[in-house]
Amino acid sequence: MNRRHFLIASSTVAGLALAPRLSFAAAGPIDVYCGSDKNVLDFWNNVILPAFAKAHPDIAVKVTDAGNNNGLRAIADRGLAALASNTDPQADMFETFDPLLPKGGIEAGLWVKAAEVKGHERINPLAIDSDYSLPYRGSQVLLAYDATKLPAKDAPKTWEQLVAWIKANPGQFVYNRPDKGGSGGNFVRRAIHEVNGRDPKAFTVGNYSEEAAAKMLPPAWELLKDLAPSLYEKGAYASGNTQSIQLLAQGVVTMAPVWSDQVLQAINQGVLPETTGLVQLTDLALCGGFAHSTLFSNGAHKDAALTLASFLLTQEIQEAVITELGGFPGVSWDHLSDALRQKYADVIPATIPTFPSGDWEKAVNDGWYRNVAPTISRT
Amino acid sequence: MVGLTLVALPVFLLGWLIVYPILSAVLETVFPAGENGARALSLASYRFFFSDPYSLANLQVTLWTTLVCGVLLILVGLPIALYLRFSQGRFAAYVQAMAIFPMFVPSIILSYALIRTIGPNGTVDLILNALGLPKLPTPYLTPWGPVIGLVWDNLPLTVLMLTAGLGQISNASVEAARDVGAGPFRVFLAVILPRMANSLLVTASFAVLGIFSAFTLPYVLGPAAPEMMGPFMDRTFSDNNDPLNALTQAVISFGFCLVFGLFYVRSIARNQEGRP
Numbered sequence: 001m002n003r004r005h006f007l008i009a010s011s012t013v014a015g016l017a018l019a020p021r022l023s024f025a026a027a028g029p030i031d032v033y034c035g036s037d038k039n040v041l042d043f044w045n046n047v048i049l050p051a052f053a054k055a056h057p058d059i060a061v062k063v064t065d066a067g068n069n070n071g072l073r074a075i076a077d078r079g080l081a082a083l084a085s086n087t088d089p090q091a092d093m094f095e096t097f098d099p100l101l102p103k104g105g106i107e108a109g110l111w112v113k114a115a116e117v118k119g120h121e122r123i124n125p126l127a128i129d130s131d132y133s134l135p136y137r138g139s140q141v142l143l144a145y146d147a148t149k150l151p152a153k154d155a156p157k158t159w160e161q162l163v164a165w166i167k168a169n170p171g172q173f174v175y176n177r178p179d180k181g182g183s184g185g186n187f188v189r190r191a192i193h194e195v196n197g198r199d200p201k202a203f204t205v206g207n208y209s210e211e212a213a214a215k216m217l218p219p220a221w222e223l224l225k226d227l228a229p230s231l232y233e234k235g236a237y238a239s240g241n242t243q244s245i246q247l248l249a250q251g252v253v254t255m256a257p258v259w260s261d262q263v264l265q266a267i268n269q270g271v272l273p274e275t276t277g278l279v280q281l282t283d284l285a286l287c288g289g290f291a292h293s294t295l296f297s298n299g300a301h302k303d304a305a306l307t308l309a310s311f312l313l314t315q316e317i318q319e320a321v322i323t324e325l326g327g328f329p330g331v332s333w334d335h336l337s338d339a340l341r342q343k344y345a346d347v348i349p350a351t352i353p354t355f356p357s358g359d360w361e362k363a364v365n366d367g368w369y370r371n372v373a374p375t376i377s378r379t
Numbered sequence: 380m381v382g383l384t385l386v387a388l389p390v391f392l393l394g395w396l397i398v399y400p401i402l403s404a405v406l407e408t409v410f411p412a413g414e415n416g417a418r419a420l421s422l423a424s425y426r427f428f429f430s431d432p433y434s435l436a437n438l439q440v441t442l443w444t445t446l447v448c449g450v451l452l453i454l455v456g457l458p459i460a461l462y463l464r465f466s467q468g469r470f471a472a473y474v475q476a477m478a479i480f481p482m483f484v485p486s487i488i489l490s491y492a493l494i495r496t497i498g499p500n501g502t503v504d505l506i507l508n509a510l511g512l513p514k515l516p517t518p519y520l521t522p523w524g525p526v527i528g529l530v531w532d533n534l535p536l537t538v539l540m541l542t543a544g545l546g547q548i549s550n551a552s553v554e555a556a557r558d559v560g561a562g563p564f565r566v567f568l569a570v571i572l573p574r575m576a577n578s579l580l581v582t583a584s585f586a587v588l589g590i591f592s593a594f595t596l597p598y599v600l601g602p603a604a605p606e607m608m609g610p611f612m613d614r615t616f617s618d619n620n621d622p623l624n625a626l627t628q629a630v631i632s633f634g635f636c637l638v639f640g641l642f643y644v645r646s647i648a649r650n651q652e653g654r655p
Contacts, residue, residue, distance in 0.1 A: 070617045177603050179618045236520035237603040243494075252499040366619050370433050373604030 029060035030301045030308055034095035035072040036291065037181070037241060039262055040137075041065055043325045044095070051320075052311055059304045068179075069097075069357055077102050080110050083298045092299035093308065096291035098357045099132035100205040106132060112295035112302065118310035122331040126351070133292030136312040137261075137321045138328035140280070140288025140352055141186040144248060144263045145255040147277035155279040159194050162281065165255075167230045172254040174232035174247050177373070179365040181241035186287040187257040188224065188368055189355040195219035198284040200353040208359035217363065221371035228372065237373065248272065257286060264326030288352045290330060401633060408627045424627040433604075438631070440522060440605040444597070445590045448529045452537045452586050453579065455530065460541035461567070464548075475538075482535035486528070490599035493528055494519055524600030525607065529590050536589070537582055544578020545571070577646050584639040591636055608632045 034041055044063050052061060066072045072094055079089035080102050099111045111132035114120050120134065127135035143162070145155060149172075156162040166173045176184030196202050196216050203216075228235035232253050238244045244256040245263065249272050258266075266272040280286065293312065295305050311317065318329040319336055333341050355361075408425070410418040428434045459478050463471055481489070496502045498519040507514060518524045548571055556570045594609035601607060606614070608628060616625035 068617070070620065073620070179614065233517075233520060238520070239599055239603075243599075246494070247499065250498070250500040362619055369604055369606075369614070373602075374433065374436060 028301060029062040030092045030304050031090060031299070032061060032063045032093045032095060032305075032308070033066040033072055033075055033091055034063055035066045035069045035097075036095055037259075037262070039265055039325065040095065040291075043320075047320050047324050048312070048317060051316060052308060055311060056307060059307060061308060063095075069361070072097050073101060076105065076110075079296050079298070080105050080108060083108055083110055086298075088300050089296055089298055090300075092296055092301045092305040094294045097133070097294045098205065098292070099130050099294050100356075101358050109297055112297050112306070117295075117306055117313070119313040120310075122313055122335045124330060124332045127290040127330055129290075129292065129354075133294050134309055134312070134330070135290035135292050136317075136330040137325060138288065138290040138330065138352065139259050139261040139326075140328075141183050141190075141257050141286040142260050142263065142278045142280050143255055143286070144245075144258040144272070145277045145279065146248065146251070146273075147275045149254045150277070152277050152279075155277060156281070157279065158281055158283040159190070160283075163227065166227055169254065170230040171232055171234070173227075173230070174236070174238055174244055174253045174256050176238040176240055176244045178368050180239050181244070182287075183241045183244055183257045183259050183262075184237065185365075186355070188220070188364060188372075190281070190284070190286045191223050192217060192220040192355075192364065193284055193287075193353065195223055200284075200287070200355065203356055203360055205356040205358050205360070208356075208363065213360070213363045213367070217367050218371070221367065224368070224372045245272065248276075260288070260328075261326040268326070285351070285353055287355050289354045290328070290352075404626045404630050404633075408623065408630055411623055424623050425631075427624070428627055428631060434611075434628070436605040437608060437611045441591060441608045441632075442635070444522060444526055444529070444593075444607060445587050447526050448533065448590045449583055449586050451526070451530045452533055453583065456534060456537035456541050456582070459538050460545055461571075463538070463542050464545040478538045479535045481531050484532075486532055486595040487599070489528060489532060490596055493524070493531075493600060497527070519600060520602050522602060522605075524602075525593065525597040528596035528600050529593055532596065533586050533589055537586055540582045540585065541575075541578060544575055544582070547578075548574050577650065580642055580646050584643040587639045588636050591632060591639075 032044075034044060041063070049061055049063065052059070066075060075089075075091050076094070076097065079091055082089035099106060102110075105111060113131055114123075114128075114134045115131070117134055123135060127138060129135075143156070156165045175187045178185035178188040192203075193200055196219075231237075232247065238247060238256075241259060241262055245258060245266050247253050248256045248258075249266070260278075263272065263276070263278065267274065267276055293309060295302065295309055299305055313331055315335060315337070318331050319340055321327045321329050322336075322340060329336060355364075409420065409422065411421055411424065412418055459474065463475055463478075484492075494501065497515070497517065499517045500514075501517075504514045504517075518527055552570055553566055556566050561569065592609055593607065594613065597607040598610045598613075601610070612625050612628045612632070615621050615628060
């Protein structure tokens with residue numbers, strides 16, 4: 001066999017091997033888009049997808065990383081346009097998204113009602129915020145600190161105590177840029193809540209206007225600018241959730257806001273030491289929330305996506321959310337095993353303040369960059 | 380005819396992937412779509428950029444970073460290139476391999492490696508601490524973070540191009556100068572440098588083009604504000620959902636790069652004219 005024959009033969013064989021895949025691709029996998037952090041993506045790839053493949057070997061799933069919430073917004077806009085023109089949106093499900101976006105999506109019937117998903121009655125009523133979204137996991141921002149430098153009894157429990165602690169310990173606190181990760185983002189939002197009567201209900205997806213933003217946001221910028229000289233490196237901001245944890249792990253800072261799921265995972269993996277303390281503010285908790293999956297009503301694989309959605313609510317996946325991801329379950333705790341329920345009794349949240357995405361999110365992020373980030377003098 | 384067919388594909392790709400996007404970006408920013416979709420001449424987005432202190436600070440830090448990196452690259456690259464030009468043997472080969480090595484390291488890996496080494500409480504700090512010396516002020520999250528990363532990342536290209544430029548200088552002319560008693564410094568100033576002008580210019584324009592549009596290193600290592608143009612454009616486009624201003628920033632960046640591109644094109648053209 002000369003080289004030419006070998007090439008022809010081997011490419012034919014390779015082509016044949018590909019053939020069944022191609023015909024399978026015509027049926028198509030469920031298109032799931034995820035805008036969350038890497039640990040959530042890992043959770044899907046390493047836990048949910050293998051379990052789902054075992055339970056439903058006939059349904060394929062493709063999870064694509066959309067980068068962040070804005071990536072998802074662009075796809076949702078396309079989905080709405082596809083609904084109007086009756087074409088395939090090439091998306092079936094979002095890992096987590098706010099169904100109030102894009103504007104007019106609900107009225108046009110873009111999203112599937114959560115009641116269509118089998119098992120939706122098991123969802124924790126605390127977690128429900130709309131008829132069109134399916135909360136399947138939750139997490140909240142906490143303050144993580146090095147308990148060897150700061151004894152647990154002295155850890156700040158209110159915003160005032162936190163500010164006093166930051167100023168008394170210059171250089172020992174860092175938070176990340178609000179658009180690069182929710183831990184710093186929700187710290188900024190907590191400052192906004194602080195100057196607006198600690199009332200999370202003052203902000204909704206619908207009530208954004210430039211006038212409201214011009215009135216409600218600048219006091220928070222003043223508050224944060226006032227903190228800047230006492231932050232790490234007189235006002236340096238980490239470029240993501242993980243970078244904050246890295247600074248904490250390297251012993252550079254004593255305290256940083258962190259996502260509950262990421263910090264529990266970091267402690268489990270030994271990235272952060274066992275002596276890491278966790279504390280939540282008691283006057284008003286830092287924001288957090290449930291991740292709400294949304295399903296496209298016009299998706300090409302809607303029925304398969306419904307099966308996947310109801311699979312997310314099974315005891316198997318909901319318990320994995322706690323044990324593997326370090327998050328809160330989306331279903332009521334009665335639907336989980338007794339052992340888990342008792343073990344995590346302390347972290348079961350009573351309420352979780354939230355902050356709307358959409359226009360407010362944009363105004364907060366850009367406002368922070370323009371007003372808080374540059375006003376530092378490093379000398 | 381055959382020649383034309385052969386270049387048709389690259390020219391088509393150039394037109395489709397480079398010239399067309401540039402023209403469309405310029406047109407879309409000069410004739411932005413209004414509320415009702417109609418296009419009208421308006422330079423408002425440019426006026427905004429040049430009257431907005433935040434945007435100008437970003438442009439300024441980008442120019443500063445580019446300038447500092449350009450100077451540092453020549454200062455670091457030229458001695459290595461000179462050494463490689465005039466030495467032979469195994470050790471020179473090792474030096475060359477070391478100088479080329481950064482080319483094969485992706486910048487995202489470099490960023491995290493730099494955080495672990497020269498970042499706060501990183502390897503360098505640990506070594507200093509073990510020797511009883513004070514810690515270094517860390518460049519992480521300051522404008523010097525991206526400078527260090529970018530110089531490291533762009534060094535191979537600089538060294539390669541400078542070595543190629545030095546290759547054009549004949550051994551005979553160097554030896555002639557030595558024979559009449561010129562010391563190494565005199566040889567460098569009187570013989571080598573005058574004949575290097577062209578390759579220095581080409582090297583500098585390449586480095587500048589690469590650094591001006593850098594994204595990963597300033598994103599991970601740099602401060603939150605001022606941002607370099609790369610991260611700024613990305614944030615304007617995806618976070619603020621503001622394609623018009625992102626395009627304007629891109630056109631302005633392109634304008635600055637164009638100046639250095641012209642230097643490069645001019646020197647290439649002059650080179651070709653000079654050939655018989």
